[in-house]
Amino acid sequence: MTQLPxxxxxxxxxxxxxxxxxxxxxxxxxxxxxxxxxxxxPLSDQNPYGADPSGTFLNRVHSYxxxxxxxxxxxxxxxxxxxxxxxxxCVTVCPTGASYKRSEDGIVLVNxxxxxxxxxxxxxxxxxxxELDLAExxxxxxTLCVDRIYNDNLPEVDRVPSCVxxxxxxxxxxxxxxxPDSAVSQLVxxxxxxxxxxEMGTKPVNKYLPPRPKDRIEDQIDILAPLLAPVADxxxxxxxxxxxxxxxx
Amino acid sequence: xHPAPSVIIFTTLSGLGFGLxxxxxxxxxxxxxxxxxxxxxxxxxxxxxxxxxxxxxLGHPERAWKAFSQWRTSWLSxxxxxxxxxxxxxxxxxxxxxxxxxxxxxxxxxxxALSLITVFTTSMIYAQLKTIPRWNMxxxxxxxxxxSLAGGALLAGQNTAAIVLLLIAGTVQLAYWKQGDTALADxxxxxxxxxxxxxxxKVRAFEPPHTGSNYLLREFVHVVGRKHAAKLRMxxxxxxxxxxxxxxxxxxHDVVVKHLLALIAVIAHLIGIATSRWLFFAQxxxxxxxYYGKR
Numbered sequence: 001m002t003q004l005p006x007x008x009x010x011x012x013x014x015x016x017x018x019x020x021x022x023x024x025x026x027x028x029x030x031x032x033x034x035x036x037x038x039x040x041x042p043l044s045d046q047n048p049y050g051a052d053p054s055g056t057f058l059n060r061v062h063s064y065x066x067x068x069x070x071x072x073x074x075x076x077x078x079x080x081x082x083x084x085x086x087x088x089x090c091v092t093v094c095p096t097g098a099s100y101k102r103s104e105d106g107i108v109l110v111n112x113x114x115x116x117x118x119x120x121x122x123x124x125x126x127x128x129x130x131e132l133d134l135a136e137x138x139x140x141x142x143t144l145c146v147d148r149i150y151n152d153n154l155p156e157v158d159r160v161p162s163c164v165x166x167x168x169x170x171x172x173x174x175x176x177x178x179x180p181d182s183a184v185s186q187l188v189x190x191x192x193x194x195x196x197x198x199e200m201g202t203k204p205v206n207k208y209l210p211p212r213p214k215d216r217i218e219d220q221i222d223i224l225a226p227l228l229a230p231v232a233d234x235x236x237x238x239x240x241x242x243x244x245x246x247x248x249x
Numbered sequence: 250x251h252p253a254p255s256v257i258i259f260t261t262l263s264g265l266g267f268g269l270x271x272x273x274x275x276x277x278x279x280x281x282x283x284x285x286x287x288x289x290x291x292x293x294x295x296x297x298x299x300x301x302x303x304x305x306x307l308g309h310p311e312r313a314w315k316a317f318s319q320w321r322t323s324w325l326s327x328x329x330x331x332x333x334x335x336x337x338x339x340x341x342x343x344x345x346x347x348x349x350x351x352x353x354x355x356x357x358x359x360x361x362a363l364s365l366i367t368v369f370t371t372s373m374i375y376a377q378l379k380t381i382p383r384w385n386m387x388x389x390x391x392x393x394x395x396x397s398l399a400g401g402a403l404l405a406g407q408n409t410a411a412i413v414l415l416l417i418a419g420t421v422q423l424a425y426w427k428q429g430d431t432a433l434a435d436x437x438x439x440x441x442x443x444x445x446x447x448x449x450x451k452v453r454a455f456e457p458p459h460t461g462s463n464y465l466l467r468e469f470v471h472v473v474g475r476k477h478a479a480k481l482r483m484x485x486x487x488x489x490x491x492x493x494x495x496x497x498x499x500x501x502h503d504v505v506v507k508h509l510l511a512l513i514a515v516i517a518h519l520i521g522i523a524t525s526r527w528l529f530f531a532q533x534x535x536x537x538x539x540y541y542g543k544r
Contacts, residue, residue, distance in 0.1 A: 002322045018446075028458070053461045060458035062540055064440075068450035075455060078444060080540065089379070095316035095326035114315055117308015120325055122468065123250075126380045126438075128537035131464040137308025194445040197536070199437055200379055208445055 002094045004087065008106035011178030012144055013084050013205035014164065015187055019212045020171035023063055023077030027163035027172060031059040031081070031142075034162035039147045040112045044135035056133045058082070058142045059163055076211055079172070081163070082129035082142035083196065083204035084108050090121035090130060090141075099139070106178070106205055107146055112138045126200045149174075177205050250381065251471045252530035259303035260371060261523045263332075264393060266295025267364040268401025270339050273346075274361030277407050281350050289343040291404065293336070296364075300332060324377055328370035335363035368397040375529075382432035383533045388425045395421045396522055399490075403515055408497055415497075415518075419490035422525060426482060433534050443539040454542025469535035470543045481528055489521020 035058055036043040045055035059081040067073045084101075088108050091099045098114035099121050101107070110121075115138040122130040122139065130141045145161035148154060158165060164172040175184035184207075187193070193207035235243050269292040272278075273285075280288060304310045317333070319326040338360040345351040372393035375384040395418040402411035440454065441447015493514035501507050 002319045025458075054459075054463050056464065057458075060463075062454065062458050063456035064444055064446060065453045065455040066446050066450045067453070074449075076444075076446060080458075092322040093325065093374075093377070095319050095323045095329065096312065097315070097319050114312070115309065116312045116316060118316075118325065119306070119308075119468065120374070122464075123535070124378055124380060126443075126536050128465045128469070128540060132308060132468075134464070139308075196445055197438060197442050199442060200536075210445065210449075 002091050002097050002099060004091055004101050005103035008086075008101070008103050008178065010105045010176045011084075011086070011205045012105045012107060012149070012175070013177045013184075013207070014081070014144075014161065015173040015175070015177075015184045015193060015207050015209060016079055017171040017173070017191075017209040018076050018078060019209060020169050021061075021077040021079060022169045022171070023061055024168065025061050026166050026168060027079055028057060028059050028061055030162045030166035032057055034145060034148070035140075035143070039143050040110070041133055041136035041138055041140070043140060044133050046134055056131045056140050058129075058131070058140060060128075071216065072214060074211060074214055079163075080127060080129070081206075082108060082144075083127060083202070083206040084142075084144065086203035086205060087201060089124040089126075089200075089202060093120045093124045095120070107144045108141070109143055109146065110139050110141060112136075115139050126197050126202065127204075144174075177207065250530045250533040250535060251468050252527050253306050255302050255305040257523060257526045257530065259299045260393070261299070261519070261526050262295045262302070263297075263299030264368055264371070264397040265400040265404065265519065265522070266292050266297070266299060267332075267335065267368050268397035268399070269404040270296060270335065270364040270401075271361040271398070272401045272405035272407060274339060274342060274357040274359075274364065276352055276354070276357060277405055277410075279352070281346055281352075285343070285346045288405070289339075289347065293340075293343075296332075296336065324370055324373040328367060328374060331363055331367045331370050335360060335367050338363060365394065365397070368393055379436075380536050381533045382436040382438070382536075383429040384529075385436075386425070386428055386432060388421065388428055391421050392418075392425045396525075400518055400522065403493060403497075403511075403518055406511065412494060412497055415490050415494050419486065419494075422486065422490070429532070433536075436536075438536050438539070440539045440542065443536065454540070457541055465537055466541065466543075470538045470541060471531055472543070475532065478528060478532060481524055485521050485524040485528065487521070488517045489525055490518075492517045492521075 032043055043056040047053050059079060062078040062080060064076050064078055065073050066076060084106055088101055091101050091108060096114045096116055098111045100109060117132055117137040119132055122132060130139050133140045148162060149159050151159060160174045164174045173184050173187060175182045177184055179185060188207045191209040193209050195204050273288055273292060304313055307313060316326055316329045320330050338356060342353060342356045342360050345353050369390055372390035376389035379385050399414035399418040402414045440452045444452055446452050496510045496514040499510060
């Protein structure tokens, strides 16, 4: 049913730390790896070893350069996947009811057997979170690894989305953003977590933590620098004799 | 946006077809028998042909029937429902007019209203999308409806109505282009709000996520052909509105010449509308392009 739930019991989602992300793309690969062989149709590639390879991904990492009015430019790696919006425009436009938002945890999913592949949900998403799989003809999107997070067959440590489990920098956090006491909500409050394109009115559940300001290099390069200055200005003893002898040569 | 031929053919032809159906439903022209058969054949051919073309871009056309279920929220679903309702009612009305020499007026009015509602629902599929500021305007449904009515009047041979409606449609077209050209800038969405980093300084896309292309870039970041946009606009305006208007205003009394001029007017209008529709898609900027630094 494409009517959005009035409210959801929980708001499961991701918090992505733009300060910590190193842009290694490990989350991209682990996402593709997990999701191509689990929930729904595989994530196909077209011409993967040819001149013009492309394929379906549920998570992609962009890199942006921010040039402040003063000071140095900052490079920011920017992972982007479905934000599981509270007011998800991709769900309401779906003509068949294939797209839906779960009332229990707020996850936005696609029932692939109802999807006609019209692409309208991808048109309605401002974030580019949905991609039509060219081999299967159905819409693919992040499931928040719904087949991991409730999976009793996995060790408890693995019951988080694949991207979160993989991130070597600890830049991705998973939890209930509807609970103000949860670790992710506290992190968002503490670091000023933000929405992407808030003017679109989508009310994203996923939050992004802004990068911390860069250190400023003023007069001093390092607090240890003074200790590295040369200490002996006039040689003495044997070294002084050697110095003079070599100079006379 | 990628200007897919299937959607351009669909919106152009079925807009024209439902426009003609609306006039036929009102009894304009008041025809019966074979003449009515030809009029209805053209109208149904255009409307149904367009609807069939729209299924060509689906990943799973065999499931298209499921699209009738979500009319509560989805404009695409509403369009499917109203299109089928309009075609069924107008089909029954056509049987009366063609074979029984009966004009069931109320049925015709309801059918005409549903035909125009179908065109409106088509336009709302595009106008509802906040992600494409150039479409997210009141002028989008105004444009679809005025084009459909003008084309319908032209096909129905309602010369006076056609002249007035072509003038209105041409004006709406110009207003749509004017407002559309600044729509993305006016929306306030830019790479700064897209990344949330705009308050920190000037944001530049440094590296894309991959070296190749992807579905998003192919579907939403169409930039080819924009350099000819100004010329194509002149072509759309000239063929779609100016030439048909001039042809309608030529004072001829010979019936054959009159029909020939009308035929040329209809063909010119069709090419003009198709060109305008191509621009409608090709010039539309989806905000996802901002993430790729492509706007």
